[in-house]
Amino acid sequence: MTVIYVIDGSEVTGLERFWEVVGEAVNGRGGYFGRNLDAFADCLSGGMGTPDDADFVIEWRDHAAAARALGHEETARHLRRTLDRAHATGRERVRAELAEALAGRGPTLFDQLVQIITERTAPGTLRLR
Incomplete structure (x- = not known):
């Protein structure tokens, strides 16, 4: 079964808010999924909410809004x-x-986050919508 984590790009107003949005997408309200680029990369490697033994997808909706906020x-x-x-x-x-x-x-920070996701996950994991 594939787990889908949805990041709502319209809620991303800056980097600090991104950490909150992605943390909640993966681990629920108040969830943690990194608070800096290195920690985010580590979290994507498994064990911090992403399934270790299942496929997962990160669906980044309204990514254009996030790209502007993280420009x-x-x-x-x-x-x-x-x-x-x-x-x-x-x-x-x-x-x-x-x-x-x-x-x-x-x-930009958006570019760096996308790069981290694509480098740390399987091809096709990131879906920009």
Whole structure:
């Protein structure tokens, strides 16, 4: 049996809200499914709500709304916070990514989330609607 997790993109207003929406989609009200990109990737590998022994689909409805909310502006906001906590060896890379985001270029948070899902799950798991 295939389990379908529905992410309502119209409810995504930024990265923090995405964590809430995906957590509830997978694990119910107040559920957890990552609070940063690395934790999200780990959760997709199983054991944090996704079935270990069953197929699952992530159906991301109204993904265009989420793509707007997780666009370059939100990406820049996230990178500013990341820069404050970044190890000295990674700060230059974060600064470069921040400059790109501020210029409206480079991958957005939405792009990164889609990439994580497609890399960590079986082909066809992500359905953008």
